[in-house]
Amino acid sequence: MHERISDVKYAVITVSDSRFNEIISGKNILDKSGDFLKDELGAKIYHLIPDSKQMLEGLIEHIIEFTDVDSIVITGGTGLSKRDITADVVKNLYEKELDGFKIVFHNLSYGEVKYSTILSRASAGLYKGKIIYSLPGSINACKTALDIIKTETGHILGHIK
Numbered sequence: 001m002h003e004r005i006s007d008v009k010y011a012v013i014t015v016s017d018s019r020f021n022e023i024i025s026g027k028n029i030l031d032k033s034g035d036f037l038k039d040e041l042g043a044k045i046y047h048l049i050p051d052s053k054q055m056l057e058g059l060i061e062h063i064i065e066f067t068d069v070d071s072i073v074i075t076g077g078t079g080l081s082k083r084d085i086t087a088d089v090v091k092n093l094y095e096k097e098l099d100g101f102k103i104v105f106h107n108l109s110y111g112e113v114k115y116s117t118i119l120s121r122a123s124a125g126l127y128k129g130k131i132i133y134s135l136p137g138s139i140n141a142c143k144t145a146l147d148i149i150k151t152e153t154g155h156i157l158g159h160i161k
Contacts, residue, residue: 094125
């Protein structure tokens with residue numbers, strides 16, 4: 001039997017050009033989704049970056065190499081616009097994709113947004129012994145995914161450690 005890890009350490013990354021540009025222009029911003037995830041997961045690390053393949057890849061690698069984080073939760077960049085790069089970046093990193101996450105997430109989302117759930121490329125996968133979740137940027141999507149993440153991350157870690 002695999003032992004469930006109880007003290008999961010999280011990092012949260014928000015990927016958003018608009019939020020990043022607001023910060024650069026000196027505005028005080030509210031990152032509802034990132035702040036929600038950071039607070040609910042007790043994240044040790046939080047970053048907000050623009051939709052940049054290089055920045056996202058580099059930040060993921062840095063977190064994995066230089067911290068003791070078990071799971072990285074990314075919000076934003078899972079849509080269909082040209083600038084939405086998160087789903088593509090993590091798909092290329094995953095050593096194993098957790099297909100069940102997508103299925104459960106979309107089933108739960110269907111109850112809230114009906115067919116619009118097909119616009120999301122939410123995913124989860126394993127990379128270098130860590131679990132990466134890629135979520136839409138909406139607060140409701142993050143709330144939908146939170147229970148899955150909190151319930152299953154320790155269980156998954158028990159299988160891969």
